[in-house]
Amino acid sequence: MSVSPESSGNGQPARVGFFTDTSVCIGCKACEVACKEWNTVPEDGLDFTSMSFDNSGGLSADTWRHVAFIEQREPLGHQDPGVGRPGTVDLGMPSFELPGAGTGADGRGEFRWLMSSDVCKHCTSAACLDVCPTGALFRTEFDTVVVQEDICNGCGYCVPACPYGVIDLREDDGRAWKCTLCYDRIGDGLEPACAKACPTDSIQFGDLDELRERAERRVTALQEAGVSSARLYGEDPGDGVDGAGAFFLLLDEPEAYGLPPDPVVTTRDLPSMWRHAGVAAAALLVGSVATFAGRR
Numbered sequence: 001m002s003v004s005p006e007s008s009g010n011g012q013p014a015r016v017g018f019f020t021d022t023s024v025c026i027g028c029k030a031c032e033v034a035c036k037e038w039n040t041v042p043e044d045g046l047d048f049t050s051m052s053f054d055n056s057g058g059l060s061a062d063t064w065r066h067v068a069f070i071e072q073r074e075p076l077g078h079q080d081p082g083v084g085r086p087g088t089v090d091l092g093m094p095s096f097e098l099p100g101a102g103t104g105a106d107g108r109g110e111f112r113w114l115m116s117s118d119v120c121k122h123c124t125s126a127a128c129l130d131v132c133p134t135g136a137l138f139r140t141e142f143d144t145v146v147v148q149e150d151i152c153n154g155c156g157y158c159v160p161a162c163p164y165g166v167i168d169l170r171e172d173d174g175r176a177w178k179c180t181l182c183y184d185r186i187g188d189g190l191e192p193a194c195a196k197a198c199p200t201d202s203i204q205f206g207d208l209d210e211l212r213e214r215a216e217r218r219v220t221a222l223q224e225a226g227v228s229s230a231r232l233y234g235e236d237p238g239d240g241v242d243g244a245g246a247f248f249l250l251l252d253e254p255e256a257y258g259l260p261p262d263p264v265v266t267t268r269d270l271p272s273m274w275r276h277a278g279v280a281a282a283a284l285l286v287g288s289v290a291t292f293a294g295r296r
Contacts (some may be wrong), residue, residue, distance in 0.1 A: 122245030240264030
């Protein structure tokens with residue numbers, strides 16, 4: 001897929017983003033590898049955590065795409081028994097018994113993997129932009145949020161400002177790093193590396209409005225097929241960050257994936273805080289002047 005910078009109706013670049021359909025993610029981590037290779041992100045995540053097949057653990061300055069592995073003893077997608085799982089076929093191969101024959105039909109569907117490739121959400125209202133004192137963080141013509149590493153001074157204000165815990169400081173140089181949505185690639189009309197490498201189209205890239213429409217159709221199709229738990233996360237322009245540029249189709253509550261259920265831009269109250277501070281400063285000034293005048 002290619003996206004032209006002149007693809008919007010007014011001659012300006014259309015807003016682009018990611019739609020990640022976790023229902024078809026197979027956990028291959030091709031997106032993680034492609035992201036590292038294209039963006040020359042340093043190696044990490046080779047330590048054995050002993051907690052999961054997920055070796056990278058989460059997003060960080062050295063992991064801009066992270067595929068989560070979540071084990072649950074539940075039927076796939078809370079769906080009706082048998083939906084999407086054809087019966088076992090005997091191919092005549094020598095074996096002791098057919099796969100699953102010892103557990104019965106009800107027992108075969110009690111376990112599932114939830115796999116999801118997480119990434120920076122490229123929020124419409126991005127707190128990291130609000131708090132950056134150097135302008136290292138900026139919004140591109142595609143409405144994505146990028147860090148200019150040569151301008152970042154490593155203050156770290158953006159780290160606690162992100163409601164998703166995406167941004168991180170790299171240990172060796174102290175600067176902030178995160179997904180750029182492959183700004184250099186989309187400027188040339190190319191897909192981001194992660195979407196290009198995804199073998200199942202779990203990661204879909206394109207015009208954000210078109211992706212939202214596609215996601216709605218996908219959720220409807222899954223729910224009609226019996227996957228009652230399918231829902232979208234981050235697609236609503238009316239949410240606490242005014243909609244995300246990277247949103248997800250989930251098969252469980254956001255908390256199961258380590259996502260905040262109701263994210264809110266952390267700088268939302270800054271204007272009122274400055275107003276209150278201004279009022280307090282003015283009152284202090286008036287009081288000081290009155291005291292000085294009274295003494296004279």
